[in-house]
Structures are given as C-alpha cells and as structure tokens.
Amino acid sequence: MGFWWLPIVLGIVEGLTEFLPVSSTGHLIVAGYALGFTGEFANTFEIAIQLGSILAVVVYFRERLADMVRRFPTDAGVRVFAAGVALAFLPAALVGFVAHGAIKTYLFTPKTVAFALIAGGVAILLIEARPGVVAVTDLEAVRPRTALWVGLAQCLALFPGVSRAGATIMGGLVVGMDRKTSSEFSFFLALPTMFAATLYDAYKSRALLAEEHALWLGLGLTAAFVTALAVIALFMTFIKRHTFRVFAYYRIVFGLVVLFLFWT
Numbered sequence: 604m605g606f607w608w609l610p611i612v613l614g615i616v617e618g619l620t621e622f623l624p625v626s627s628t629g630h631l632i633v634a635g636y637a638l639g640f641t642g643e644f645a646n647t648f649e650i651a652i653q654l655g656s657i658l659a660v661v662v663y664f665r666e667r668l669a670d671m672v673r674r675f676p677t678d679a680g681v682r683v684f685a686a687g688v689a690l691a692f693l694p695a696a697l698v699g700f701v702a703h704g705a706i707k708t709y710l711f712t713p714k715t716v717a718f719a720l721i722a723g724g725v726a727i728l729l730i731e732a733r734p735g736v737v738a739v740t741d742l743e744a745v746r747p748r749t750a751l752w753v754g755l756a757q758c759l760a761l762f763p764g765v766s767r768a769g770a771t772i773m774g775g776l777v778v779g780m781d782r783k784t785s786s787e788f789s790f791f792l793a794l795p796t797m798f799a800a801t802l803y804d805a806y807k808s809r810a811l812l813a814e815e816h817a818l819w820l821g822l823g824l825t826a827a828f829v830t831a832l833a834v835i836a837l838f839m840t841f842i843k844r845h846t847f848r849v850f851a852y853y854r855i856v857f858g859l860v861v862l863f864l865f866w867t
Contacts, residue, residue: 615826617652626854627767628716628763629766661794684745719764720854727848728848735779740780769850771789772786
C-alpha cells in the first residue's frame, strides 16, 4: 500500500490522545476523514493500532505490575484491586459486544464525534467545579463498588468522541478518587478493556487485515507505542499540579471546529 507516512501519522494521533481525556477514536476519525482514509478497513486499522498504546501502559507500569503479580497470592489488597478492575471491565465489555457493529456503522462520523467532544468538555468543567470529597488516594484502596461505578462510566466511551480515558477518570473523581488515583485506575482498566476490544475487532474484521497490511500495522503500532509512552509520563507529571480544565476547553474548541468544517 502507498502513503507509508499515513499509518505513522495515525499512530502518533493515537498515542497522543489515547490516555488523555480528549478521545483518541474521535481524533482518529476526524484525522481519517481529513486525510481521505475512511471506510471499513480504516475503522479496523484505527482500532488495531491501539495495541501500541496498550504496550506503552505495560512498559510504563512494568515494575508496579510485576510487584502486584508477585504479591497477588498473599496480599488481599492486591486481590481486591484486581477484582475491582475485572468488575469495572464487565459493563463496557457486555455493551460493546452487543452494540459493536452498530457503533462502527452509524457513529464513526465527524459530526457525532464533534457533539460528543463538546458535551464531554462541558461535563469535565462541571465535575471539576463541584466540591468533591476525596476518599481514595491509593489504587489498592479502590473497593469493588467504587470500581463498578467507574466501569459504568466507561460505557459512555463506547460513543466515539466521549473518550475512554475521560469517562473513567471523571468517573473516578465523581466517586471520590483523587486525580492521581483516578488516572492510574484508568490506565490499569485500559489493559483488559482495550486488549479485549482490539482483539475482538481484529477477529471480526480479520478478512480486512491481509498480509499486505502488515507494514502499515507495524508502522502504526510502533508510532502509537512511542508516542503513548511519552504522553503517559508527561500526563502523570501534569496532573500533580493541574486540573483537567485545559482538556475540557480543548475539547469544546476542537469540537466546534470539527462541526464547522464537516457540517456541510
């Protein structure tokens, strides 16, 4: 396939936006339309390169993940946390399994993304303005009931443009997590959620992922991995001193621009 630079550009877009509350899927859809890369294969490719971002989470949190694996047999706190992640994974997995086809067919358009971006931006501003009570400041203090609420919030992200990271991080803030814990929980929840969604879509669309697409996938995955790894590190530093309002303003402005450009 030609245009070798196209998967690299899309991989960078994926890596830049996957773990920020701005919607990677929404940005990839808009970028795809802007670059003339649309259709069934485009939708599948944009989901497949998420594997690069997943690998970035594993690499960034490798020491913490390894420590949890070692402590799992004897540490009740680690087991409760793992159960919470599994519980939070289920709602979106079930809804996504049922609605997967309809979502890709009817909602992967710039207009739907624009409305979701704007609505999500407003929601972030409202959540940041509320006088929240911080009760959870450590991942292993996240109880299953709290995790389930975050999992229910993740269902909103099945609508392109909402943002999986945005829905889960904001959901965590609403149920009493601080910004660091909510963001870290979002990263850990991303592992089973994105891995399952990517593999399921790849299996359903396996006829589209022909051998001649291997180079494209490799370029996209690599670009997404490198970019996402840098973004995770910067994001975890950023949230120590800042709120999420800047992402809300960005979403609203970007959503309005997309509406203006694609309305006709």
